Amino acid sequence: MVTETRKGIPGNPEILEFAAESGARYTPRQDRSLARILADETALGVIVWEPEGPVLYQGAERFFYHPSMGKNRVSRLRRGESDPIITAMGLKAGMEVLDCTLGLGADALVISFVVGKAGRVLGVESTPITAAIVRWGIRKYPHGPQWLKEAMDRIEITCADHLALLRGLPDDSFDIVYFDPMFRHPVPSSKPISPLRQLANHRPLSAEALFEAIRVCRKSVVLKERYDSTEFERLGFREVVMGNHSEIAYGVLDVEDYLRNQVQDEE
Ligand SMILES: C[S@@+](CC[C@H](N)C(=O)[O-])C[C@H]1O[C@@H](n2cnc3c(N)ncnc32)[C@H](O)[C@@H]1O
Incomplete structure (x- = not known):
């Protein structure tokens, strides 16, 4: 599951490209909390397209690229x-x-x-x-x-x-x-x-x-x-x-x- 930030542009082409590459399904944010998205979509984790790159929120963990x-x-x-x-x-x-x-x-x-x-x-x-x-x-x-x-x-x-x-x-x-x-x-x-x-x-x-x-x-x-x-x-x-x-x-x-x-x- 991948979505934008609350202020992000829905359907940003980068997010759609990422979704196609990663196999994560895109869902528009529609001002929902991450907990709401997880419940609505019965997903285990959600990736948020943040300005500095994608961040996976899964349970208490955040996973993103860092050198x-x-x-x-x-x-x-x-x-x-x-x-x-x-x-x-x-x-x-x-x-x-x-x-x-x-x-x-x-x-x-x-x-x-x-x-x-x-x-x-x-x-x-x-x-x-x-x-x-x-x-x-x-x-x-x-x-x-x-x-x-x-x-x-x-x-x-x-x-x-x-x-x-x-x-x-x-x-x-x-x-x-x-x-x-x-x-x-x-x-x-x-x-x-x-x-x-x-x-x-x-x-x-x-x-x-x-x-x-x-x-x-x-x-x-x-x-x-x-x-x-x-x-x-x-x-x-x-x-x-x-x-x-x-x-x-x-x-x-x-x-x-x-x-x-x-x-x-x-x-
Ligand atoms: C211990 S981590 C590697 C850490 C890496 N050397 C680094 O410096 O960040 C092992 C990674 O290899 C991937 N991996 C394991 N088996 C693989 C395979 N058969 N083909 C490609 N990637 C694999 C795992 O999913 C995991 O992300």
């Missing part, structure tokens, strides 16, 4: 500090990265800042509402310095299941393929992600998606997980880089090493 942690991490990079995702990915200007689990796009923002104008970040998100809120939230994001807005705007966003998207890509189309699936056991302190949790696709990374990722990438496949996750072993990630945050780690699968080991195993 949050991504902005803090980029600010640290600008002060000359590093970020573990850069180490894990061997990230450099000009690289092309496929982010298979976009979420709120915090990692994609850091990646976009580092790869710069000569590089590329394509973010894939399977939940249509999340993909549309992040896409339109970025488009309408009004604050912040130019370097931040430019890095955000360069993130390409597509709504798809990453397995389906990967299957349709040619071999060697990206330098890095990145997965940050919902943790099997959430980190309790990761507050910025909690509104996303209700909407998110919680399926674990599949061996099929990893197989396709290895085919699609030129350098490495990177998986973010809890440092003690059994997912690294299950999926064959032998190298694990610790994050700054003690609970987070990045599994790195170097594609050349992986293919060389496979050939040796077959001989």
